Amino acid sequence: MTNKPHPLSMASLPGLDKRYRAEKRFKFAGVLAVFSSLAFLGFLIVAIALKSAGAFQTYEVEILVKKEKYLELRDQPFIFLQSTMRYNLSGVVNGQAMREAVNMVVDGAEIDLLDHIENLQQNTRADGLGSYSVWVTLSNRVVSALSKQDIGTNLTARQQAWVEGWVANNKVRQRFNVGFLTNGDSRDPERAGIGSALVGSAFMLLVCMVLSFGVGILAAIYLEEFAPKNKYTVFLEVNINNLATVPSIIFGLLGLSVFLNLFGLPRSAAIVGGMVLALMTMPTIIIASRLALQSVPLSIREAAFSVGASPLQTVFHHVLPLALPGMLTGTILGMARAIGETAPLLMIGMLAFIVEAPDNIFDPASVLPVQIFLWAESPERGFEEKTAAAIIVLLAFLLVMNLTAIILRKKLEKKW
Amino acid sequence: MVTYTVNEDNNPDTVKAKIIVDKVSVAYGDHLALNDIALDIISNKVTALIGPSGCGKTTFLRCINRMNDLIGSCKVTGSILLDGYDIYAPEVDVEVLRRKVGMVFQKPNPFPKSIYDNIAYGVKIHGLASDKEELDAIVEQSLVRAGLFEEVADRLDVSGTSLSGGQQQRLCIARAIAISPDVILMDEPCSALDPIATAKIEELIHELKERYTIVIVTHSMQQAARVSDYTAFFHEGDLVEKGETSALFTNPNDKRTEAYITGRIG
């Protein structure tokens, strides 16, 4: 028995250790490429989520309103607010102090106050003391002071004292900012919300889906099941594949010169946006639908033919139902692309300042990605967290759509 | 330092065996592809592996240079000793093993490089030539041994893929012997070739066994009879029968072997 190195080990081939180190470096480069790409994605999401946090929550303060003052001043809202603030805060003795007091609550707080009191009157009566207790949203300045635990920087000495007093008496509460999801756009970051944009996006997506799903599926059926193989259909195919790679902004130019200038459709309307996006997503849906049709086994068609079904009956009664989940998956993925698309919408005038949600597809509308763009371009710093929050909402929608597509695909796979 | 303990009792039966295969089973996931194979592969002889397709003969061949490592789900048990050393031992580096055990594939697969670079490639990566002259000499010698030198001597810089199928396969053989292996594995090397090219390769195999131990998988019994000294017959993952080629073909012991060589299964 002797001990010696295994003749098939590294030791018997000089230079192999060096080659192994090169191997490790190469593999590491691959891991690094994947890891850093994914890390970038994680960084992007985390950075935006952190920036968005403030937009989803709001701070409110409990204000007491004397019934008699309400009855006396309700037709002069701003004076009513001033008197209410004087009643709630100590030391409002001069004009400067009054300005600081009014700045404690959100711009337009007088309207909120009056609304709240009207609601209170319908539901319950004022308490025995003859005063209402109303929660009013605080101004951005106070909110940022509260959320950063740093009362000193943006507030005057008087305001600091007031805030500390409120906090000490438990008059301040933190709430989920429902307004962000329901309000329309506003020049004032504290009031701006994505409500109208969500409605606009929904209308636009509806138009886009009806058009692109309908046309896309019919075109796919023709190309896959009926089209003869000749130079026209080859041209058609090349055409569709190339259309899928045309930059989105070009579709915007098409929408502008054809839908707006030629057909005279309204600018900024959901219908035009939906049509442009439908043209853009159609090639993707056609390609996905054809794959779905291809995956239906030939035996199904042969079975249908063998009982005397016509080609059309075969496709619509037997093949289409089986291919439909795959087509739906493709459509959902197409819609996921459409919902985040911005550039072509700018071309058809969809960047107007729109507060009200549209009532129908012909009304001027704003959509979520454009709202994000508009806020991102706004010089006012308060919009930064709103932008981030709107992005988080958009990403959440995308996540839901993609998960739906994945689940649908998984279900489909089980079948065959 | 990795060390390896070996039993150096000079058993006269194992001395001339280059490779000793014992209790080898191969599974792809749940599917058992080879079942308890034992086979000695004799030095400087040609061993043919025959059997119907799907019988596991190629799988077995690929165990000998551990090409099966490339397939994640493939699990090999048992032992394969090369010169008495287990090739599946943990300290084995597959690159060294594959240098010792070369391989020629079913379809000629020259790299899309010049003829010269095709042969020089293995020599270069393993650092087997110290200078250009030595490399040139190795390339020439390999081409000569593969019987290709005269045909391509004046155009070593043309692409290997521009040669005819038979020439490509001989180029692949030259590529394999350039790194001076002990064993050459051939996986149906003539299945894609015409009869004349096949005859050349068979002649070459005959010459090569002077220097190398050759294991050849073939689906052609005539070829096995022509080129091999020993034959092993595989059937559905089992090694049914092994022995000297002449004996196995004229006087098979097992019914399945007989059925195969008379053409009743296959």
Place this chain on the structure above:
Amino acid sequence: MTLSPLKMKRTHSVKNVIEGAIKACLIASSAIAVLVTVGIIFSLIIQSVRFFSEVSFFDFLFGIEWKPQSVTEIGGGKVSGVFGAVPLFVGTFLISFIALLVAGPFGIFSAIYLSEYAGDRKRALIKPALEILAGVPTVVYGFFAAIVIAPNIRGLGSALGFNVAAEAAISAGIVMGVMIIPLVSSIVDDVISAVPISLKEGAIGLGATRSETVRHVILPAALPGIAGGMLLAASRAVGETMIVVMAAGLAAQLSFNPLEAVTTVTVQIVLALTGDQEFDSAKTLVAFALGLTLFIVTLTFNLLGNWIVNRYKEAYD
């Protein structure tokens, strides 16, 4: 006279009409794709012709001064010296080039890792995760580039003693590059798997390590396909709009310096059409001339890229 039992009866002809109508519907639906292409080409060309009746074609394509805001209405005659698009072409090229510098190595190495090193299980996890990068809306990337990447690069630059513009080409380029990584990765993945396994086995059988096999055999064989893939990625980068609108410069500057602010073709299209100008002025019509240029360039890249990739794949069939 009796009809052959295999011939259809008269009542079937109604069915025939319906079937014919449905088929016509199907054909019409597929024809829409052609209609869209025709629509794009015509609308771009018609408006471009109107633009070039006011601005000389030569000035547009080779001029180096871009300042459409200084157009003054002279009434009749050609406008000159303000619609020179060269700075835009250079800016577009610069940013796309930076994007490819990022997407190329990361995409190629990801593809190599996925196809050669990651097992099936890891691959099934990592591939869709990478695809998320391509699914993030570009407006999100634009915001991220402007708010997070640009200030950081600026800070880094000044720490190293470089003067980096607020809207430097490099910020937009990097973010755009990250967006294209999945595209490059999936094309290269396809191209690598089209390299015949026998070639790979030839190298492995000689005792080459995995990385030697990739570097010496697979990559050289896959090179034409990878080049085609990079052309497709370039087409994507050139046509990208939101990232550059939000993170690149608005004013034209003829510069190859990645630390300076340059503008691109797509940015100028957006700027031309989102102002309050009259639709018929040269200031807005220029968007269509730029759009036509963009369409031609991306179409050429795509056709060429697809042709190379397909020809390469066929070579190994």
